[in-house]
Amino acid sequence: MKTSFPRQDIRVLLLEGVSRSAVETFQRAGYSQIELHAKSLPEDELKARIAEAHIVGIRSRSHLTAEVLEHARRLIAVGCFCIGTNQVDLEAARRLGVPVFNAPYSNTRSVAELVIAEAIMLLRGIPQKNALCHRGGWTKSAAGSYEARGKTLGVVGYGHIGTQVGVLAESLGMHVIFHDVESKLALGNARAAASLQDLLERADVVTLHVPETPATKLMIGAAELAAMRPGALLINASRGTVVDIGALADALRRGHLAGAAVDVFPVEPKGNDDPFVSPLVGMDNVILTPHIGGSTLEAQDNIGIEVASKLLRYSDNGSTLSAVNFPEVSLPEHPRSRRLLHIHRNVPGVLSRINELFSAGNINIDAQFLQTDTEVGYVVIDVAADEAQAAALKDKLAAIPGTLRTRVLY
Ligand SMILES: NC(=O)c1ccc[n+]([C@@H]2O[C@H](COP(=O)([O-])OP(=O)(O)OC[C@H]3O[C@@H](n4cnc5c(N)ncnc54)[C@H](O)[C@@H]3O)[C@@H](O)[C@H]2O)c1
Numbered sequence: 001m002k003t004s005f006p007r008q009d010i011r012v013l014l015l016e017g018v019s020r021s022a023v024e025t026f027q028r029a030g031y032s033q034i035e036l037h038a039k040s041l042p043e044d045e046l047k048a049r050i051a052e053a054h055i056v057g058i059r060s061r062s063h064l065t066a067e068v069l070e071h072a073r074r075l076i077a078v079g080c081f082c083i084g085t086n087q088v089d090l091e092a093a094r095r096l097g098v099p100v101f102n103a104p105y106s107n108t109r110s111v112a113e114l115v116i117a118e119a120i121m122l123l124r125g126i127p128q129k130n131a132l133c134h135r136g137g138w139t140k141s142a143a144g145s146y147e148a149r150g151k152t153l154g155v156v157g158y159g160h161i162g163t164q165v166g167v168l169a170e171s172l173g174m175h176v177i178f179h180d181v182e183s184k185l186a187l188g189n190a191r192a193a194a195s196l197q198d199l200l201e202r203a204d205v206v207t208l209h210v211p212e213t214p215a216t217k218l219m220i221g222a223a224e225l226a227a228m229r230p231g232a233l234l235i236n237a238s239r240g241t242v243v244d245i246g247a248l249a250d251a252l253r254r255g256h257l258a259g260a261a262v263d264v265f266p267v268e269p270k271g272n273d274d275p276f277v278s279p280l281v282g283m284d285n286v287i288l289t290p291h292i293g294g295s296t297l298e299a300q301d302n303i304g305i306e307v308a309s310k311l312l313r314y315s316d317n318g319s320t321l322s323a324v325n326f327p328e329v330s331l332p333e334h335p336r337s338r339r340l341l342h343i344h345r346n347v348p349g350v351l352s353r354i355n356e357l358f359s360a361g362n363i364n365i366d367a368q369f370l371q372t373d374t375e376v377g378y379v380v381i382d383v384a385a386d387e388a389q390a391a392a393l394k395d396k397l398a399a400i401p402g403t404l405r406t407r408v409l410y
């Protein structure tokens, strides 16, 4: 059967060491043109490779800006093999008719476990004791060393990760308070703080779990750090832009904060061979990790399967359920029909032009699915048509003004 892109012709470009479970998921579905890179690509190379790709998979280091996406003439969909999607210009992708998928939960537990481990380590002063032992020193002392039990954990951003951290912290006997811009169901005995300021003033350990947005950029700066309790601890496993790293280094140097654990940085090395530079380097009371909050084998394996499956569902069936930037449709299979996809700018008249086209050709529509948002309309049409008719219909659909992408799926 003739489709716009037979599976064996669909080129999948996977960057940044996306798990092999993704490759295997594509292969099991009959996709054979899969290119896997261990690193992100320099911008020029990314533009060149994305121009050839139908499906692109990235993690947090590849920046799919509007300019990069302009080169993606054949692109069907983008997969972020992680939670964060801030590295993709989602609006630009949507305007080009390209849905973006991610894995909203697959590494949640991994991040939460690391945060709890770090909270305990910081409360006990382990980073500095460990560093001193490595230099041949010895400080057997209880000074500055505390149990987690009875301490207050302040969770900023009470979403998937923040709530998991809260539940685990309560099992250690910690009191949990949280701050979120949305009204949230408090799990266990957790309580909403009156404000961010209130949380900062009350928490012994503050942990950040907000996404990167204009509102969260530098949300923890000198004033917020000053509002924290003397001797408090800060954990950031969200995004590097959320904390003013210079102000954090200063608060640590002055001893206002007793320690910190930082997994994400305003500027991160592109690959494992590139140098890491930060004002926090060399501070014994700071746990530094190379953006590995979600990097466990379990999480990466699950993410590979989850995101590849979403990309396949869109590529093979047209479903956009859980796309982060696109009208969502969940489609049944209609194997006895031909399925055509039409993505267009959401301007008046496009749908009637589409329907006129089918009635003029005397083609019976078996089913039609439409979902729109303010800018983009997505129509899936199942028709009783033969192969030649479907190909001709696709060409006519492509000629409708406002069309962004069109395909014959099967
Ligand atoms: N370090 C890592 O490896 C790693 C792994 C996974 C996720 N992350 C980061 O963690 C972030 C959070 O992940 P999640 O799955 O919990 O996301 P989520 O969307 O489930 O939760 C985020 C929460 O933050 C809240 N929020 C948004 N803006 C806010 C603001 N200005 N002030 C207060 N609250 C605000 C939201 O309402 C939401 O409840 C991700 O966006 C990603 O950037 C990092």
Ligand SMILES: O=C(O)CC[C@@H](O)C(=O)O
Binding pocket: 059, 060, 061, 081, 082, 083, 084, 085, 107, 294
């Ligand atoms: O794997 C990555 O590069 C990003 C991990 C994490 O920050 C996420 O957003 O899920």
